[in-house]
Amino acid sequence: xxxxxxxxxxxxxxxxxxxxxxxxxxxxxxxxxxxxxxxxxxxxxxxxxxxxxxxxxxxxxxxxxxxxxxxxxxxxxxxxxxxxxxxxxxxxxxxxxxxxxxxxxxxxxxxxxxxxxxxxxxxxxxxxxxxxxxxxxxxxxxxxxxxxxxxxxxxxxxxxxxxxxxxxxxxxxxxxxxxxxxxxxxxxxxxxxxxxxxxxxxxxxxxxxxxxxxxxxxxxxxxxxxxxxxxxxxxxxxxxxxxxxxxxxxxxxxxxxxxxxxxxxxxxxxxxxxxxxxxxxxxxxxxxxxxxxxxxxxxxxxxxxxxxxxxxxxxxxxxxxxxxxxxxxxxxxxxxxxxxxxxxxxxxxxxxxxxxxxxxxxxxxxxxxxxxxxxxxxxxxxxxxxxxxxxxxxxxxxxxxxxxxxxxxxxxxxxxxxxxxxxxxxxxxxxxxxxxxxxxxxxxxxxxxx
Numbered sequence: 186x187x188x189x190x191x192x193x194x195x196x197x198x199x200x201x202x203x204x205x206x207x208x209x210x211x212x213x214x215x216x217x218x219x220x221x222x223x224x225x226x227x228x229x230x231x232x233x234x235x236x237x238x239x240x241x242x243x244x245x246x247x248x249x250x251x252x253x254x255x256x257x258x259x260x261x262x263x264x265x266x267x268x269x270x271x272x273x274x275x276x277x278x279x280x281x282x283x284x285x286x287x288x289x290x291x292x293x294x295x296x297x298x299x300x301x302x303x304x305x306x307x308x309x310x311x312x313x314x315x316x317x318x319x320x321x322x323x324x325x326x327x328x329x330x331x332x333x334x335x336x337x338x339x340x341x342x343x344x345x346x347x348x349x350x351x352x353x354x355x356x357x358x359x360x361x362x363x364x365x366x367x368x369x370x371x372x373x374x375x376x377x378x379x380x381x382x383x384x385x386x387x388x389x390x391x392x393x394x395x396x397x398x399x400x401x402x403x404x405x406x407x408x409x410x411x412x413x414x415x416x417x418x419x420x421x422x423x424x425x426x427x428x429x430x431x432x433x434x435x436x437x438x439x440x441x442x443x444x445x446x447x448x449x450x451x452x453x454x455x456x457x458x459x460x461x462x463x464x465x466x467x468x469x470x471x472x473x474x475x476x477x478x479x480x481x482x483x484x485x486x487x488x489x490x491x492x493x494x495x496x497x498x499x500x501x502x503x504x505x506x507x508x509x510x511x512x513x514x515x516x517x518x519x520x521x522x523x524x525x526x527x528x529x530x531x532x533x534x535x536x537x538x539x540x541x542x543x544x545x546x547x548x549x550x551x552x553x554x555x556x557x558x559x560x561x562x563x564x565x566x567x568x569x570x571x572x573x574x575x576x577x578x579x580x581x582x583x584x585x586x587x588x589x590x591x592x593x594x595x596x597x598x599x600x601x602x603x604x605x606x607x608x609x610x611x612x613x614x615x616x617x618x619x620x621x622x623x624x625x626x627x628x629x630x631x632x633x634x635x
Contacts, residue, residue: 191212196261207240216239236254237251276351280421281419286410286418288414312336313354315354331369334372335373336376339386340390341390391452394452395451405453407457410564413558425461433464439452453482460485492621492624495622495624496536509631510630515543523550533628545628546577552565552566584615586616587618
């Protein structure tokens with residue numbers, strides 16, 4: 186059987202690999218006569234102080250390199266595929282899947298459904314466990330890969346089969362017992378669907394998940410995202426303000442129980458619930474160190490606290506005689522989705538109160554592309570931004586949050602580029618970094634964008 190070939194992309198200057206004349210284009214075939222399945226095998230096999238690495242040059246010549254090194258010393262090799270293996274796609278047909286709710290004609294990568302436990306460890310992606318073999322579980326336990334992020338949805342096996350449209354989805358929950366016994370840290374997610382896994386089912390799931398404390402460190406509850414492209418899909422209804430209040434009350438009930446018994450709040454409601462219910466987001470202490478920040482839990486609280494701390498520092502500097510980089514007046518604009526709009530509006534008003542020469546126009550962009558029920562800025566498209574801001578007063582520059590762009594590229598979800606938006610609006614567009622401190626800097630025109 187032919188060994189897997191892992192092609193070298195770059196070699197770090199001064200590294201062991203450079204010293205051994207390993208170069209881009211070379212293929213790493215094996216280490217210690219062991220085939221490398223993926224990046225975890227590579228990292229595990231290259232830990233030792235002595236290894237033998239089989240490398241094939243572009244002309245087909247093979248080198249068997251004997252390497253003496255420090256324990257866990259980096260070889261200095263970066264591969265063309267960071268995972269060193271094909272990404273595993275999802276085999277479920279979840280009733281709430283957002284990718285199934287996307288229109289046709291978008292770039293291919295947006296339709297890829299990953300369900301790869303390795304990406305869970307490397308990038309924080311959530312996995313359903315249905316795509317994991319016994320071999321995968323054994324490797325996670327052997328390499329002690331943690332934390333692993335798991336989309337539980339429900340702890341009712343029969344209901345889970347229904348929600349994931351996979352007859353093995355209920356049995357997959359047994360893998361949590363194996364991970365728990367091995368001491369693997371986990372974080373959980375429940376995508377809540379009205380009339381499906383909410384109410385008593387949600388309470389049951391919370392109770393069952395509490396049994397895995399402390400290895401299951403946190404569980405977030407997020408409302409299902411419903412786009413306008415749901416023809417032929419499972420009939421789901423949006424939550425209303427009353428529903429959101431009931432979800433919060435249930436979660437906060439168990440937060441108190443968990444805090445008293447385990448010293449952690451454990452179960453967390455995403456920011457959307459509080460905004461939908463018209464309630465204040467919780468204080469910082471309730472988020473247990475923001476374990477679920479990337480899942481929309483505590484983002485508003487962290488933004489507010491960082492903003493106020495940053496503004497306080499700037500105020501102290503101003504009182505000490507330090508002036509902003511601009512003189513006289515400064516007129517700019519901010520745009521965001523419906524979810525964050527009222528908070529950015531209020532923060533901008535506080536900034537203008539502190540700096541009378543500063544004028545900030547804050548605009549709420551409605552998501553017409555996916556539908557008005559989608560309120561997060563990370564799903565805004567370039568065409569919606571252009572269409573809704575075309576005739577607005579944008580001042581000398583428009584500022585947008587970083588999450589409107591594809592990671593590592595100046596590209597919106599609908600393939601509009603930053604240059605397209607700038608050209609259409611005839612104003613420079615700056616992308617603001619993610620923290621409240623960065624927002625203060627952006628509004629003052631200092632180190633504002635990336």
